[in-house]
Amino acid sequence: MGADGDGGPVHGSVLDGIGATPLVRLNRIVPEGGAPVWVKTEWANPGGSVKDRAALAMVLDAEASGALAPGGTIVEGTSGNTGIGLAMVAAARGYRAVFVVPDRTTPEKLALLGAYGAEVVPTPGLVPREDPRHVQQLAARIAAETPDGWLADQYANPANPDVHERTTGPEIWAQTGGRITHLVAGAGTGGTVTGAGRHLRRHGVEIVAADPWTSRYGGGDGSPYYVEAVGHYLHPLTGADSWPAVYDTAVPDRTERVGDGESLRTVRRLAREEGLLVGGSAGLAVAAALRVSAAAGPDGLVVAVLPDSGRIYLSKYFDDAWLTTLGFLDAAEEPLVRDVIGPHEPGLRVAPATVTIGELHAEVGPGGPGGAVPVVLPRATDADGTATWSVPDVIGCVRLGELAGLPAADRVGVHAGPPPPTVGHGEAAATAAARLDDAGVDPQDPVLVLVDGRGVTQIERAALDG
Incomplete structure (x- = not known):
């Protein structure tokens, strides 16, 4: 609201600054001969992410319906951005x-929620959907038990996709002068790609959903990934997979489908080659958009939605040590872990926690070094067709020799010890060895060894000594 002067718009409230975010053209990382790629800078919203749009829309809708009473309490389960948007709206109104926030959320997001005066309830992020500690389950219970509590429920609230159909999609169409040919957006709740996509499809635009490689949306195995606030994780002990109603x-x-490594390395390229400091879901969207650009050719125009800023991921995606120990980045110091351990046979022998000791001896054979076998959460399939395992799915370790004499019908998981320590394949071998020794x-x-x-x-730890 307010009059526009020579210095720009004047708003009556911080909430009036939501939306109308700029488009920025990428200049240095677009493939030669590919379509131009423009990015929708949703971190320019006052709360710092695309979720500001849905947060305000859901609150206004709840006020209009009477679901949210004056002085009431807004409750939500969130990986951070929706919570930050709702916290800003709550403070302003x-x-x-x-x-309720999963324990894998960055410290920066938690600090922002606290800065707005919100109460944060941490909970394990990797539990079955039926578990009462699950983010959505716990948030629903808190809302029901809180006087004048209102659950925003971004996963099922139609105001989420509707605001993108009314604002985000039309903004992109107008900003490109109707020249957009492809929209690329990640799907977390699915609100952005559904709403903006609905509007742009009516103009003949091709809609591409960018998804982490193991996310269930794109047909992955549902195992954990490292790009926050996008995709669909599925705990293998969840009874029935349930997708957001708004998607x-x-x-x-x-x-x-884009692997974590490609997404996070794109995040780093955007900062260092385009001057754009963005989060992991933005790196995912741009990595997918670059592929779309290469296929579309110079006559196309690709727009990617960049949900949030890299400022809330400095402790992860821009931390060299974090990336190196997880195998996303190579250290400057050589030799690296992979140089020291040499070639290895593809495939990692593992024991699903639900198999019996008898089945383990019959199927796994001698096991790995020292007869040790990582114990993992059972998954029906591995999305990329190779025997690799996401670290959070490795829940323990057993040594075959120590299982001798135990009942063959016992489940392996009952006898598992702590999960094995990890090193990145691009970590400096001396650094990795010293870190393990200190532990x-x-x-x-x-x-x-992680890639x-x-x-x-x-x-074995001794292999790092060469």
Whole structure:
């Protein structure tokens, strides 16, 4: 609201600054001969992400319907951005705010929620959907038990996709002068790609959903990934997979699956080659958009939605040590872990926690170094067709010799010890060895070697000494 002067718009409230975010053209990382790629800078919203749009829309809708009473409490389960948007709206409109947040959320996001005066309830992020600690389950219970509590429920609230159909999609169409040919957006709740996609499809635009490689949306195995706030994780002990009601899967023409490594390395390129400091879901969208650009050719125009800023991921995606120890980045110091351990056979021998000791001896054979076998959460399939395992799915370790004499019908998971320590394949071998020694790892103890956050082989600690 307010008059526009020579210095720009004047708003009566911070909430009036939501939307109308700029488009920025990428100049240095677009493939030669490909379509131009423009990015929708959603971190320019006052709360710092695309979720500001849905947060305000959901609150206004709840006020109009009477679901949210004056002085009430806004409750939501969130990986951070929706909570930050709702916390900003709550502060501006006089509500209390309580957010259930998974324990994998960055410290920066937690600090922002606290800065707005919100109450944060941490909970394990990797539990079955039926578990009462699950983010959505716990948030629903808190809302029901709180006087004048209102659950925003971004996963099922139609105001989420509707605001993108009314604002985000039309903005992109107008900003490109109707020249856009492809929209690329990640799907978390699915609100952005559904709403903006609905509007742009009516103009003949091809809609591409960008998805982490292991996310269930694109057909992955549902195992954990390292790009926050996008995709669909599925705990293998969840009874029935349930997708967000707001995600209309008929809107995207196709899904572009992108591995964590490609996404996070794109994040780094955007900062260093384009001057754009963005989060992991933005790196995912741009990585997919670059593929779309190469296929579309120079006559196309690709727009990618960049949900948030890299400022809330400085402790992860821009931390060299974090990336290196997970196998996403190579250290400057040589030799690297992969140089020291040498070639290894593809495939990691593992024991699903639900198999019996008898089945383990019959199927796994001698096991890895020292007879040690990582114990993992069982998954029906591995999305990329190779025997690698996301670190959070490795829940323990057993040594076959120590299982001798135990009942053959016992489940392996009952007897598992702690999961093995990990090293990145591009970590400096001396640094990795020193880190393990400081942690008290014995020379014969098993160690998982990671590539892009997934275990690819197992070694003994002593192997790092060359």
